[in-house]
Amino acid sequence: MSAPRLVIIGSAGRMGQSLITAAETLSLPVVATLDQGDDLAAGIAQGDVVIDFSFHAVTETVIDLTVAARKALVIGTTGHSFETKAQLSAKAAAIPCVWAGNYSVGVNLLFALTRRAAAVLGSDYDAEVIEMHHRFKKDAPSGTAARMLEIILEERNLDENALRHGRHGIPGERTDSEVGVHALRGGDVVGEHTAMFAALGERLELTHKATDRGIFARGAMRAAQWVSNQPAGVYDMQHVLGLD
Ligand SMILES: NC(=O)C1=CN([C@@H]2O[C@H](COP(=O)(O)OP(=O)(O)OC[C@H]3O[C@@H](n4cnc5c(N)ncnc54)[C@H](OP(=O)(O)O)[C@@H]3O)[C@@H](O)[C@H]2O)C=CC1
Numbered sequence: 001m002s003a004p005r006l007v008i009i010g011s012a013g014r015m016g017q018s019l020i021t022a023a024e025t026l027s028l029p030v031v032a033t034l035d036q037g038d039d040l041a042a043g044i045a046q047g048d049v050v051i052d053f054s055f056h057a058v059t060e061t062v063i064d065l066t067v068a069a070r071k072a073l074v075i076g077t078t079g080h081s082f083e084t085k086a087q088l089s090a091k092a093a094a095i096p097c098v099w100a101g102n103y104s105v106g107v108n109l110l111f112a113l114t115r116r117a118a119a120v121l122g123s124d125y126d127a128e129v130i131e132m133h134h135r136f137k138k139d140a141p142s143g144t145a146a147r148m149l150e151i152i153l154e155e156r157n158l159d160e161n162a163l164r165h166g167r168h169g170i171p172g173e174r175t176d177s178e179v180g181v182h183a184l185r186g187g188d189v190v191g192e193h194t195a196m197f198a199a200l201g202e203r204l205e206l207t208h209k210a211t212d213r214g215i216f217a218r219g220a221m222r223a224a225q226w227v228s229n230q231p232a233g234v235y236d237m238q239h240v241l242g243l244d
C-alpha cells in the first residue's frame with residue numbers, strides 16, 4: 001500500500017517544523033503546508049491525511065473541511081474544554097480521526113499508569129497533576145494534563161467540578177474529593193507532566209519528561225499511517241499503539 005500524502009496545518013510553528021522533519025526522515029510525502037491566511041480547503045484536497053498542530057480556534061474549521069473532503073485526520077492541537085472536545089469529536093467521527101493531547105509513546109504509557117494508580121490508591125491518596133512547558137505555550141493546563149485529569153476523574157467517579165486550578169488565598173484544608181492542577185511556564189521546557197498521589201506516610205509520583213519535539217512528531221506520523229487504513233471514528237493514541 002502506498003504512503004499516505006500528508007497535509008500539515010500549522011506548518012510554520014514549532015511542531016509544524018518538527019512534523020516536516022519527521023515526514024522527510026520517514027520518506028512520507030508532504031503535499032501541502034498550511035498556516036494562517038492559506039486556503040485550507042485547497043490544501044486539504046491534495047492529501048490523504050490532514051495533520052493539524054495549530055490553534056484550538058481553528059479545529060472546528062479543520063474538522064468541517066476534512067469531513068467535507070472525506071480525508072483522514074490527525075489532531076494534535078490542544079486547548080479545548082472537555083465540552084468542546086466532545087462536541088467536535090462527534091463531528092470528526094464521520095471520518096477516520098486520531099485525536100490525542102500527546103503523541104509520545106512514553107506519555108501514553110503514563111496515561112495507563114495514571115489510571116492504574118488512581119484505581120488502586122483510591123481517595124485516601126490525594127491526586128494532583130503538575131505540568132511545565134516553555135514560555136510560548138498559549139493554553140493551560142496542557143492537553144496532556146487535561147487527559148490525565150480526565151482519567152483520574154473517571155476512576156474516582158468525580159466530575160470537572162472537583163478540579164482545583166492552583167490554590168491561593170485561604171482555600172482551607174484539602175478535601176478527599178478534589179484534584180489539584182498546576183501549570184508552570186518558563187524557558188524552553190518541551191513538556192513535563194507528573195501525576196502525584198500523596199497519602200499520610202507516602203507519596204507516589206509518575207513523571208514524564210520530553211526533551212525533543214521529535215517524539216511527538218514521530219508519534220503523529222505513526223498515527224497518520226495507522227489512521228489512513230481505519231474505518232470512520234475518533235481514536236486516540238492508545239488505539240494506535242495497541243494499549244487500549
Ligand atoms: N498532541 C501533541 O503531542 C502535541 C501538541 N501540541 C500542540 O500543538 C499546537 C501547536 O504547538 P506549537 O507548534 O508549539 O505552536 P506554534 O505557535 O509554534 O505553532 C502554531 C502554528 O499554527 C499556526 N496557526 C495559528 N492559527 C492558525 C489558523 N487559523 N490556521 C492555520 N494555522 C494557524 C501558527 O501561525 P501564526 O504563528 O501565524 O499564528 C503557527 O504557525 C498547540 O496546541 C500545542 O499544545 C504541541 C506538541 C505536542
Ligand SMILES: O=C(O)C1=N[C@H](C(=O)O)C[C@H](O)C1
Nearest residue numbers: 078101102137142143144191
Ligand atoms: O504546547 C506544547 O509544547 C505541548 N503541548 C501538548 C500538550 O498541551 O499537552 C503536548 C506536549 O506536552 C507539548
